[in-house]
Amino acid sequence: DISAFASFTAEAAAAAPAAPAAPAAPAAAAPSPPPPPTPAPAAPAPAAAPAATVSSSGAPGGRGFASPRAKAIARDGGVDIALVSGTGPGGRVIAADVEAFIAAGGAGVSLPAGGASFANLPPFEEVNVKMVQKITAARLLESKTTVPHYYLSVEVSTDNLMKMRAMLNDSMANPKAKEPPPKVSVNDMVIKAASLALRDVPQMNASWHGDHIKQYSGVHMSIAVQTEHGLFVPVVRNSDKLGLKGISAAVKELAGKARDGKLQPSEYDGGTFTISNLGMYDIRQFSAIINPPQAGILAVGSSSKKVVPTKDGGFAESSTMIATLSADHRVVDGAVGALWLKAFKGYMEDPSTMLL
Template sequence: MPTEILMPALSPTMEEGTLAKWLVKEGDTVSSGDLIAEIETDKATMEFEAVDEGTVGKILIAEGSEGVKVNTPIAVLLEDGESADDIDTSGSSSADAAPAKEAKAEAPAEAKSEAPKEEAKAAPAAPQGADGNRIFASPLARRIAADKGLDLAQIEGSGPKGRIVKADVIDAKPQAAKEEAPKAEAASAPAAAAAPAAGPSADQVARMYEGREYEEVKLDGMRKTIAARLTEAKQQVPHFYLRRDIQLDALLKFRGDLNKQLDARGVKLSVNDFIIKACALALQSVPDANAVWAGDRVLKMKASDVAVAVAIEGGLFTPVLQDSDTKSLSALSAEMKDLAARARDRKLAPHEYQGGSFAISNLGMFGIDNFDAVINPPHGAILAVGAGVKKPVVGKDGELAVATVMSVTLSVDHRVIDGALGAELLNAIKENLENPMVMLA
């Protein structure tokens, strides 16, 4: 049976993507591991490999197509001895409508009346197992399984490479329907009714500005994802904010001395490198704050995996520096420069910008004195860093002096970190930055 190639989920959060470019054409022979397409996600453009071998029988989604849902068939792969005539497009939601209509018009009336009912139905989308992996089944087997209420994950396939075929499902017994489903639907009804009213539609907003000149900017995948995730974060994450002023004079002097010694190695440490290290060590000093929200539980992390916001054209990335507490300042500096450069080129792999328990957003280099950052779920907190500016301060002896002061704001998820614990974490960050030599101990 021809095998459908599905739109892959290239990251755990990916729901749709753009089929940027086909690297093969119809009639090409491919093997497992061959590059066949470039897929553009909300974060990067990634190459997609074939998982089976065969001949590309039909391309169902044209390159450049946007908003292609994960698990949508994008092409059909033929095995040895199969031809394009063997392709059943009736179950493919992405099959071209025109060929389907032509086939219907050419079919004799007698043949139409004799077609089995199950063949006339569209095959359900390719199912996935509990582990998220695709379950390989023929379109006819999927249709029969859907009609009989069968769970394909519980059926062992007898076809090539374990593929589930008609014979495997024809005599299988349907499983008992779960009683929880109606209850879940009933429980969700009040929640849906209580949902806040949506804002004005795009057409309604456009009508407000009739007669005014403007440029309409189409949202790309990254902008759509940022909008959705930040809206979700502000609506569902109970933020609270803690603010401190941190004196940087000792750190700036220490940084200058270190950079002179490291100059021969071509290493130049930034203030941001010290902030990353200070946060990583603070998470180890206050381990209960090194945590993430996981829906019905809190996960306390062992290592300090710190994410750092990097602005790119059209959005931002938050690459993660894993095990930041165990790395030297020079190692953190080199890794951060590499991640930031590849983030701006959109060349980061998903595992390089996903994860972490804590984030840093530094707008000090743009002259921003202070601001409040939005938590990036499932992180427990994010530190907003402002610029270091000269300010009058009162010393311990009561004398007035001038110091370089940096204002920071810790945005905290109250489900993960309570007020006193957040204050303890922010104090540990302050102590590390005001006593930088401690970070090398």
């Protein structure tokens, strides 16, 4: 028995016979001195009062609360590790504790994959996820976790924009026409202003590709369209070169196809920038997730009235909207993003420059 020689020394060998020393070794292995060699069988017993053990070892998830192996076994077994009593040093939960807890039944502690108990929730139904939703979810998760977003917001006066829109729509009105003529929307003018700003600040009309950045010569504007089939982003190609009437017609056609589920891949591929407009839902301000591999997306809120000071020292009512740019910091620095927003704001507040 190797343990019999645990206290062997040369001096002891010279002073006394080795044979009588052997019976003393089993006494050293007796359960009384700490640490006991076989503590595992006692693990199931403390399970009746896990709270006290947990509190002695710190908050769940803290350092030393559970070993990596114990966490893995608990995760695979669907067990809330916070309910397992630890027998390791300082109350640490070890693998044997979790295994014993599972073997003992562990009633009422199983968790769904999401990590939260559904025991107290009302009845529910599972809704199947459509393929377009899966693709959108994967792309947005990739964007939010790998693209370094930053956000810039600007308040834009829409007084002049609304006046020009009314003038343009009046000029296109034809009482004798069998069908009402198309009307230019605020969103059409936002698309035009953003497209021209991309032409003025081409660094924003780009995408990240690891060892290089692609800066595009053409502006292809992706427009977020929510449908019953999911979120689509059809592309208005060469939007910087289209007039407001052309943009309006293109958006109506593409949005109609998206809602009918008839968009072709070529009609939602190849965008260089995205616009998401929630103004029609009376959302004042929001930020959007970048549509990769693009470098930016503009989130447009609703227009509202406010009192503003005038040049002569008085006050007047003015309509404003808030636009928020989400940009990829790998492609454009904050100063470049600010320059782009300034250009966008300039076109929106002086819309006659869009027609030049």
